[in-house]
Amino acid sequence: MPTQWAAEACDHRHDSESGALITYLTSSALTSINIYCEQPYTSPDGNRVAILRRQDVSFDPCWSLLVADLTTLKVAMIERDCVEGIGNAAWSGLLLYSTNDGRVLRLNLETLATEELSLPPGTSLNDMTMSVSPDQRYIVSHRIVDTPPTAEIYVVDLETQTESVILKDPELVNPHLQFNPIHGRDILVQHNRGSKLAADGSIESIAGAAGTTHFIIGRDGSNRRDLACGPPHTLTSTGHCNFVADTGRIAWTTHYDSSDTSLDPRYPEGNLFTTGPGDPAPVVFVATEHRFIHINVSHCGRYFICDSTPPSLYDGDGVLHHASLVIGNLATGKYRTLVSDIGGPSGGGKHTHAHAYLTADNRNAIYNAPTLGTSQVCAARVPDGFLESLG
Secondary structure, eight states: OOOOEEEOOEEEEEOTTTOOEEEESOOOSSEEEOOOSSSOOBOTTSSEEEEEEESOTTTOOOEEEEEEETTTTEEEEEEEEEEEEEEEOTTSSEEEEEETTSOEEEEETTTOOEEEOOOOTTOOOOOTTEEEOTTSOEEEEEEEETTTTEEEEEEEETTTTEEEEEEEOTTOSSOOOEEOTTTOSEEEEEEEETOEEOTTSSEEESOOTTEEEEEEEETTSOSOEEOSOSTTTSSOEEEEEEEOTTSSOEEEEEOOOTTTOOOOTTOTTOSEEEEOTTOSSOEEEOOTTOEEEEEEEOTTSSEEEEEEEOSSOBOTTSOBOOOEEEEEETTTOOEEEEESOOSSOSOSSGGGSOOOEEOTTSSEEEEEEEOSSSEEEEEEEOOTTTTGGGO
């Protein structure tokens, strides 16, 4: 059956600060999201992005999968109301998804061709944050198993049709697994220290006093490298982090004091950091007027994009400030606001988080814009000369 395309996009405005043209790629009454910023779901040429959509974002079990074309500003329906799990190799244009009838498929964003995959006997994939290696051979995912419950991370080898459990720990409840996007030999893991699982396997508490950190392991679970991230080095990580290309380093953000939005007194310059294995302390990105949240590092490893709230969360009338989107250069320390107002505070339900990422060509920022009752997916065109101004 030929793919159906629909004209759903609408240019919204030019940003008052950067001049970036902002276009709503979706405008349906249903909730649409750009999936997640850590592993951008975009084609290598930057022209197409994947979108998930469903009617009741809180209680519906499955999503529809769509593709938006940034050149024609149309969306195509790939799967309707049946997607349970999804993952990809960042910026590859090849995404993998599972459905509620037991299929596992690979979609090519450029051609829209799908290929059904086979898995080792007994393996299932319903994780919304699984990661695929750049060579498309391996999948890394996690699940809750056993009684009492614990979490395990496992790798599926699609070539040999085998599955290997590489790590088991009851505190790996929300690991946000990411293959290194360039070479795929390493996996980035979030460790929610002090988290607790209830008897039924649900998360009872997301983290304890020890806070959240990140570490890197080899694809087979060996060569664990702990990072100067989270207590005792910094305040606890927000959990939002990214590999910085193939440098071996990561970038992440920390929480700040929720009562007065004050920063870590050891790092009063900002709450975005980089670090690598063996570093005794992290490097802070100096941006005192921002409180960064979700981070994406560009495919080239030079830039980051983050949603940000100001130090004063409320205006003079007690209204919560909306979040902005900021792009920075990790090497020069320069940064600028691309979108001064995303339409909401980037908090609450996950579908209202900006989750911004840069397309593979760095020409567009794709983000979720919370509107009254639903969220929509937006594209902000990076103006000519914008990135060059960051050095």
